[in-house]
Amino acid sequence: MAVAVTTKTAWKLQEIMAHSSNVSSVVLGKGSGRMLATGGDDCRVNIWSVSKPNCIMSLTGHTSPIESLQVNPNEQLIVAGSRSGSIRVWDLEAAKVLRTLPGHKANICSLHFHPFGGFVASGSLDTNIKLWDVRRKGCIFTFKGHTEAVRCLRFSPDGKWVASAADDHTVKLWDLTAGKLMFEFTGHTGPVNVVEFHPNEYLLASGSSDRTVRFWDLEKFQVVSCIEEEATPVRCVLFSPDGCCLYSGFQDSLRVYGWEPERCFDVVVVNWGKVADLSISNNQLIGVSFAQSTVSSFVVDLSRVPKSDSIPHGLIRDDQPLVPPTPTGSSLRRIYDRPSTSCSKPQSRVKHNSESERHSPSSEDDRDEKESRAEIQNQEDYKEIFQPKNAICRTPPRNEPFPAPPEDEPGTAKEAVKPSQAVDVQTSLPKQELPDPVQRPPIGSSTSLTRTEPSVIPAARNEPIGLKASDFLPAVKNQSQTELVDEEAMSQIRKGHETMCVVLTSRHKNLDAVRAVWSTSDIKNSLDSAVAINDLSVVVDLLNIVNQKASLWKLDLCTIVLPQIEKLLQSKYESYVQTGCTSLKLILQRFLPLITDILAAPPSVGVDISREERLDGKDYRRPQVLHSEIIAV
Structure with a gap:
């Protein structure tokens, strides 16, 4: 059979x-x-x-x-x-x-x-x-x-x-x-x-x-x-x-x-x-x-x-035109x-x-x-x-469909379709639907090669122990598979490389802009420019520098950094979360007593204009809310 x-x-x-x-x-x-x-x-x-x-x-x-x-x-x-x-x-x-x-x-x-x-x-x-x-x-x-x-x-x-x-x-x-x-x-x-x-x-x-x-x-x-x-x-x-x-x-x-x-x-x-x-x-x-x-x-x-709900998968015939199920x-x-x-x-x-x-x-x-x-x-x-001799036969290859590769053939086409979809086709389909590709010499030769493997490999059992025909016969197939896998891997690497180059180039330009502001001004203005760029990676790079030198931290920086720390703590990247936690730890270590004293200090006699401005400012209320949430956790 x-x-x-x-x-x-x-x-x-x-x-x-x-x-x-x-x-x-x-x-x-x-x-x-x-x-x-x-x-x-x-x-x-x-x-x-x-x-x-x-x-x-x-x-x-x-x-x-x-x-x-x-x-x-x-x-x-x-x-x-x-x-x-x-x-x-x-x-x-x-x-x-x-x-x-x-x-x-x-x-x-x-x-x-x-x-x-x-x-x-x-x-x-x-x-x-x-x-x-x-x-x-x-x-x-x-x-x-x-x-x-x-x-x-x-x-x-x-x-x-x-x-x-x-x-x-x-x-x-x-x-x-x-x-x-x-x-x-x-x-x-x-x-x-x-x-x-x-x-x-x-x-x-x-x-x-x-x-x-x-x-x-x-x-x-x-x-x-x-x-x-x-x-x-x-x-x-x-x-x-x-x-x-x-x-x-x-x-x-x-x-x-x-x-x-x-x-x-x-x-x-x-x-x-x-x-x-x-x-x-x-x-x-x-x-x-x-x-x-x-x-x-x-x-x-x-x-x-399938081109219709009424016809089973894989049983569509060219000589039987299909009609939609609801032709009204x-x-x-x-x-x-x-x-x-x-x-x-x-x-x-x-x-x-x-x-x-x-x-x-x-x-x-x-x-x-x-x-x-x-x-x-x-x-x-x-x-x-x-420029064909006969105008009727302008394109000779048009009458010959492209031969389909076998399901078990290695190569880049292996990713083109899920195996379950190909295995689901009935075994009688190639006889009825694809007679030409099977009869063509290239496919015939590859098919005969794959069919002869089971007949050759069992014959090696009559050979001396240690001599396996499978070590020799499939060598070409394994080699081509390795080459194709390597080409596939290189293609994927190149594709990701171009994208990464674009990302790193943009990040480098943003860091240059922040560095230029820092060299002509102070750390507060550079943080303002980093936040204005709206790129968390730049904020992370800048915070990593500030975290290494605790003396750079000032109370006025907290009003700029704390909203960004909120975003970092919710990020899916572990390095962003670590940087946000480190910055938050330094802020609480250096300014928690001061913030607590400001919140707990009773009002003085008369009107303290600076205190009222601090209490009414939204930048002050943000660390207050964040501090209460951390204490609750």
Whole structure:
């Protein structure tokens, strides 16, 4: 009886060093799900294949860091917006800049291609939304209405509307034909990070930093449902191709939602950190995230993720389309009326236009072409993807899903999903759902190796005592596991190192400021400046110095230090509590008799103005209350 290989639900595909400086933006091509574009502080746009570690093409021309990227539906054009407000459009097939679109006065925060025509929408930190005609190189219309940065733009599937999400907590729907605002959706209590149209119905989803996902009816202009109380802000959302569920990317997790009624079908733990973009290809969800100069890609096998309450976990078939369990809302909701033009016609039209523009560029385009260039770093991959012999087979790898690693395979992907989720899948699933990855030579070879281990190791019992085959056969596996664990540890160390450097640098600047005050003034003014900085670590460092020299303590310092000691005693850090206790001990040792005498002294004959001021001052009452609490303890 053959033993089925249990594979993972989610795993890390690869991690690449994308730029020489920090990565600022990443985007996946939605056509194939295999093209990745990255933008960095080095002002470059790099093009990658998701499954390959080498850069295919590097696009230059921007003079400021890249803030936003977007790839058109047929993956022939890419648009990049910079921090200076400039927008450039590249033709990937011709490997040259196609257009430069100036107009915004601040950072480009969002971009999106029209699904049919050669148009691009851009949103900026200047709160404006501009619609550009790539062919005519001009701004068609400017939409104004947001009061803060526009973080996301999406065209409707029929190309008639554009939805915008902004930091002003609103989602706006704009009519492209009339050139005006159709409706403003309110309800979010934090910046709205992302919006997404349903592929078929008049439905819009929005995700916000208030940790909610809201669904909006675009026919009745009202909220359909709201999913609340998530742990982290919503960073990206994506409807399934059949439109029966919504995939939402959170910090280190993927959630699957339904909206009528609102419910969560599943939560998949994926160690991708702050996910930046999602794409679906071959029943696999691809997610990318970035940190500093590295970009990581992850894969989630959607055949193991339920999309409905009515279907058991792990038994979803591609050849059996799913229908939501409560189709009443969807059956009554209006469907998009797409234009009669097929998908191939807009693509061919854009291609012919780009051809004519290549042969007869304007003088300004010539100047842009000289300033902007495409450095093809991998000629073979570039020709295979962007210049194929047959246009129908543009992206050869798109028909082959990424093979899932075995559950017991060591590596960084081991952290991508909890073991209980992978073991829960039935053993018959790989035969029905994943025939191709099992039959492929790489997986077949690794599978046969893992299957032969039990047959080789028992054979060592017939060998002399002390000679164990297990000491020799798994050596390569153990070595790779050690190497991967070391790389994993180094990655974690580097990640924490950068954060610690920022913290220590800030702390060093604050201490320098306090030291400068102390050198020109006295200890009281330096304590005042430390308290004003509102950083307990600086207060602790200063108190540690004062505690070493008891003569520095004065009664007027107590009124400044005692409120800070209250905070230190409630801190979760042991060193802070110890410093607070030491300071409080010195205060009580030196000034307890004086405080007691002041409190117990009878009033003198006449009016003692200084005593009345001390008794009425809030700084005096604080040590009095604190002293009584300590005595009670």
